[in-house]
Amino acid sequence: MADRKYILMSDSTCDLPPEVIKQMGTPILKFHFEIDGATHEDGGMDFHEFYDMMRNGSMTKTSQISPAQAEEGFEKVLKQGKDILYLSFSSGLSGTYNSACMAKENLTEKYPEAKITVIDSLCASTGQGLLLYKAWEKMCEGLTLDELADWIEENKLHLCHLFTVDDLVYLKRGGRISRTTALAGTILGIKPILHVDDEGRLVSIGKVRGRKQSLNKIIDLMCERIEGYDNPVIGISHGDCWGDADYIAELAKKKLGQDTKVITSYTGTVIGAHSGPGTLAFFFMGDKR
Secondary structure (H helix, E strand, O other): OOOOOEEEEEEHHHOOOHHHHHHHOOOEEOOEEEEOOEEEEOOOOOHHHHHHHHHOOOOEEEEOOOHHHHHHHHHHHHOOOOEEEEEEOOOOOOOHHHHHHHHHHHHHHHOOOOOEEEEEOOOOHHHHHHHHHHHHHHHHOOOOHHHHHHHHHHHHHHEEEEEEOOOOHHHHHOOOOOHHHHHHHHHHOEEEEEEEOOOOOEEEEEEEEOHHHHHHHHHHHHHHHOOOOOOOEEEEEEOOOHHHHHHHHHHHHHHHOOOOEEEEEEOOHHHHHHHOOOOEEEEEEOOOO
16 A cells, blocks of 8 residues: 655744745744733834844743644644644653644544654754754655654754853753852853753853854864754844844854855744854754764
């Protein structure tokens, strides 16, 4: 019996530009966030306005995708007679993967002929997005759902994430760093270097003094990790700092080649609510995270 057609799905924390999501035709489940008490869909307000409000002291709060929301999104596809491969936001940062698993369990009884595969990306922001984009390319090459699921599992821990932030107050609010560390870092101009580890958690791996030095350090770390891996496509996300995104893109192209495709996106409103304005994140394939 021939394999049923399947749909590749993900959620809005993949932080990809709208034109890329449109190109892929990938259904995206939307997180929600609050700013100053008003609730919006992830990406449901102008990014520059969102980050300006944060700069001016607006408070933010986010909520994960619920089992009911995942079930509703999945069922729209199942009613078309298609299977689902869903790539979720890292379980190390959100309960959305568990919500998707609960939705799958509920729908399996209702649609016994359907296949729903839920994968924990262990990725975040445009790291999740770059993995999704590469999975879409593989799907277009003709991989079956099971073949694509195997490919994602084999490659997701080679999707490297390197972050820095401009203002430590947002990491302090989220409990990522202590108040003392945030205060000392602000006074001394210390910028953290963070990554997403093999458990899908955001952790600090170093610090440098000065913004430009932090961007240069990210490229140095990339060079240590890319041996043996081609990177025809890389990802960059930013918290309303286009100049820094352009700067790091050019540094990367000098190392990887000028024909390297760069997918640049705003750090979305849900991720950005925790990392703040001035976030700069860089994503590529490497031998280790």
